[in-house]
Amino acid sequence: MAYVAIADRDHEQPLHHPHSFITKWVFSQDHKIIAVQYGMTAVGVGLVALGLSLLMRLQLGFPDSFSFLTPDTYIQSVTMHGMIMVVYLLTALLLGAFGNYLIPLMVGARDMVFPFMNMLSYWFYLLSVIVLLTGFFLPGGATGAGWTLYPPQSITGGTPGAGGGIISMLVSLAIFIVAFTMGGLNYVTTVLQARCRGMTLMRMPLSIWGIFTAAILGLLAFPALFVAAVMMLFDALLGTSFFMPAIISQGESSGTIGGNPVLFQHLFWFFGHPEVYIVALPAFGMVSDLLSTHxxxxxxGYRMMVWAIVAIGAISFVVWAHHMYVSGMNPYFGFFFATTTLIIAVPTALKVYNWTITLWKGNIRLNVPMLFAIGFIFTFIHxxxxxxxxxxxAADIPLSDTYFVVGHFHMVMGVSPIMVIFGAIYHWYPKITGRMFNNTLGKIHFWLTFLGVYSIYLPMHYLGFLGVPRRYFAYEGISFSETTQAVNANITIAALIVGVTQLLFLFNLVWSLRKGKPAEHNPWGATTLEWHTPDKVPGHGNWGASLPTVHRWAxxxxxxxxxxxxxxxxxxxEEAISLGARGTEET
Amino acid sequence: MSFFRKLATKPWLEQDTMDNPRPADIVPAETAKVGLFVFLAVITFLFFLFFVAIHMRADYEDWVALSEPSLLWVNTLLLILSSVAMQGARSASRKGETNAVKVNVTAGGVLTVIFLLGQLFIWRQLIDDGYYAASNPANAAFYLLTFVHGAHMLGGLWVLGKTGFGLWAGRRVESVALSVELCTTYWHYLLLVWLVVFGLLLST
Structure with missing residues (x-):
């Protein structure tokens, strides 16, 4: 029996509307509710990470001024800030929240194909966040291993949290990966199977291409982190020595026999580098839609954009060891990975050119989402x-472990995706809530954030050139130049301002929920399906009586x-011609 | 149309008329099946990475291969038999023979449970003989791989259990045909994984 597409047997599957409060708002299987749950949890835990970064900045800007900051709290903040931001905020927000919200709406589906698993994915994610945060309350506190968790130091006594914190971190990561796998299966299968009539792959908006490819990357890359986490748990709890080398400390053997710590680095970065693109590709996709719409x-170059997304996704699996140039690898490895790294810059640069050319001679409307999208182009190029x-x-070795690296990765995978996330939240806010956000507050938020992040990260590159090392609690009187301390103090002030500015953003979101001007049905005049639902704020099942039919690209x-x-x-x-559109017949 | 041909189309030139939209180029297979295949790809990566990691670790001098307990051969045989039973369930469900499906699914499930108990028994035996995880990386690798494989079998048993209990509670074979089919695929796949794991253990 031939398979009938989901879209073609829509009438055979009655929708079961949830009735009780619990099934509608708490244990909901509706992708839009799950998206909001993912988003709120991610933002909540992200605020914790933001707070931790401000603690670090206070110490660096004004050393010895705050008695509650010890070397241990400092390095614990570094670790938790990094891991939360990369995994529990960015990944969860871009795929869990935006992936969930946008995929069914943009491809014309009633929901994800496995709604129950989708719900489970969120609850596993929440569990992983809770397990992670318990680390703070364990004896010894959260782990202070640095966000890369390199052994042997991460599980050796003397590192903060080596007894409890690291366990909660590893267990939490394992749970997160299970959650991600359940979500990722949904995202990929929904895109493959549940597109409505006429929605061919090459008619999908770039947001969906980005999220789809990122979901595949995540499904294949997170297992590496899972392997690393499970093996490290064995080392920490059972005393095995997958990673733990033989250590003799103060004349006493640690009991471990010769393990391979570099093996952990390979596993970690085999996940870690695709992770950069798991975060970047959805951002690339969404920013393309924002730029085009506004x-x-x-x-x-739509086709080029799709090809670039696919190419970046493929190449991202063969560049991981560029994070390990100083780990003592065979120099020919370094040569290979430097080459692939420069190759991946080609499709990426292509995308940047295409964004810029999209703006050229466009009828640009500097709405708040557009400001963030243009801001993203700047920070991303930088x-x-x-x-x-x-x-x-050759350039990496002297710059390794300096603030140059910190400046680089915050610009490219911290600030840039965050710019897109802000833009995307403002862009889709009217769809999610039915109300407009406050425009003035949005613009203030943009300018303070955009200029603020430059005042934070640009000077860090300079500090890096001076050789200021990262992850140090204090520099013990070493002055790299006369201005180092002043620069650090300035960065801290900028960071505090940017941190407080985000409260403005949260206030805007909450205030506009009640007091915002009711939004029009399609306030930005966008072409994509989610703006053409029968209800302004789509209800359960999204499309009312019948699914949409797609006749053209996005x-x-x-x-x-x-x-x-x-x-x-x-x-x-026919309708387009009746509006006077000159036909572009197939040639 | 191949994936690459699809990627070469020019969507901005395509304009569909009112009653003639282009068909969406979806994958023509049951949704659950597509989901399972994506999941199998994930598992493949997971085990592949475990193998690579353990292989790299095995290059070090302190690796002392453990002599595999002969009971492992029996367990392997059990797993093969459970896969055969699942294959029987699948072909019976295609023919619509409810009783044969019931018997085969139950046999497959029970054999798998015995396999898992057998694995636990081997662990017990090894620990009694002093092969602790901490005493040698080869031991640790053995526990790790059997644990991860067993966990995946357990997940499969949960789904198979639901199907089996449904059948005994009187569900018709047509309504469980898809889960029987997917379980069979999963069982064969995990058998393959086990054979690779076993081969890896024997070769070191």
């Missing part, structure tokens, strides 16, 4: 270029001759 122009320095072995903005400057994906060519 510039009223089709995205330049972080990307310093990545080219660090990708070369980027028909400013079509010549047409009386409106966008043609929704649901518009057939």
């Amino acid at each position: 510039a009223r122009k089709n995205i330049f 972080g990307g270029l310093t990545g080219l320095y660090l990708g070369n072995v 980027y028909d903005y400013s079509v010549p001759g047409a009386s409106q400057d966008f043609l929704p994906q649901t518009m057939s060519s």
Whole structure:
């Protein structure tokens, strides 16, 4: 019996609407609710990580001024800040929240294909966050191993949290990976199977391409972290020596026999580098849609953009050891990984050019989402270029473990995706809540954040050139130059301002929920499906009585001759011609 | 149309008329099946990485291969038999023979449970003989691999258990045909994984 597409047997599957409060809002299987749950949890734990970063900055900017900051709390803050931001905030927010919200709405599905598993994914994620945070309350506190958790130091006595904190971290990561796998299976299968009539792969908005490819990367890369975490748990709890080398400390043997710590680094970065793109690709996708919509122009080089996403995804699996140039690898390895690293810059640069050309001669509307999208182009170019320095072995070795690296990765995978996340939240806020956010507050939020992050991270590159090492609690009187301390104090002040600014953002979100101006149905004049649901805020099942049908690609903005400057994906060519659009017959 | 041909289409030139939308190029297979295959890809990566990691660790001098307990051969045989039973369940469900499906699914499940108990017994035996995880990386690798494989079998048993109990509670074979089929695929796959694990253990 031939298989009938989900979209073609829509009428056979009655929707079961949840009735009780619990099934509707708490244990919901609706992708939109799950998305909001993911988003709120991620933002909540992200605020913890933001607070931790401010603690670090207080110490660096004003050493010896705060008695509650000890070397242990400092390195614990470094560790937890890094891990939370990368895994529990960015990954969860981009895939768990945006992936969940956008995939079914943008491809024209009623929900994810496995709603129960989707719900389970969120609850496992929440559990992983709780387990992670318990680390703070264990004896010895959270782990202070640095966010890369390199053994042997991460599980050797003397490192903060070597007894309890590291265990909670590893267990939490394992649970997170299970949660991610359940979510990722949903995202991939929904895109493959549940697209509505007419939604071919090459008609999908780039947001979906980015999220889809990132989900595949995550499904294949997170197992590496899982392997590393499980083996390290064995080392920590059972006394095995997968990673733990023979250690003799003060004349006493640790009891472990010769393990291979570099093996952990390989596993960690085999996950860690694709992770950069798990975060970046959804951001690339969403920023493409934001730029195109707010510039009223089709995205330049759609096919190239798709190919670049796929190519970046593939190459991202063969660049991991560029994080390990100083680990004592065979020099030919370094040569190989430097080459692949520079190759991956090609499709990435291609995307940057295409974003810029999309803006060229566009009818640019500087709405708040657009400001963030343009801001992203700046921060991403900046972080990307310093990545080219660090990708070369000869330049990387002197810069290793300095603030140059900190500046680089915060620009490229901290600030840049966050810019897109802010832009995307502002862009889809009217869809999620039915109300507009406060525009003035949004603009203030943008300018303070954008200029603020530059005042934080630009000077860090300079500190790196001076040789200031990262992860140090204090520099014990070593002055790298006369201005080092002043620069550090300035960075701290900027960081405090940026930190407080985010409260403005949260206030805007909460305040507008009640007091915001009711939004129009399609406030940005966008073409994609999610703006063409029967209800302004889509209800359970998204599409009312019947699924949408797609007749065109996602980027028909400013079509010549047409009386409106966008043609929704649901518009057939007859309707478009009746609006005066000059047909672009297949040639 | 191949994936690469698809990627080469020019969507901005395609305009569909009202009653003739282009068909979405979805994967023509049951959704659960597509999901299972994606999941198998994930497991493949997981075990592959375990193998690579353990292989790298085995290059060090302190690795003293452990002599595999002969009971492992019996366990392997049990797992093969459970896979055969599952295959029987699948072909019976295609023919619509409810009783044969019931018997085969139960046999597959019970054999798998015995396999897992056998694995636990081997652990017990090894520990009694002093092969602790901490005493040698080869021992640790043995416990690790059997543990991860067993955990995946347990997950499969949960799904198979639901199917089996449904059958005994009187569900018709048509309604469980898909889960029987997917379980069979999963069982064969995990048998393959086990054979690779076993081969790896024997070769070191």
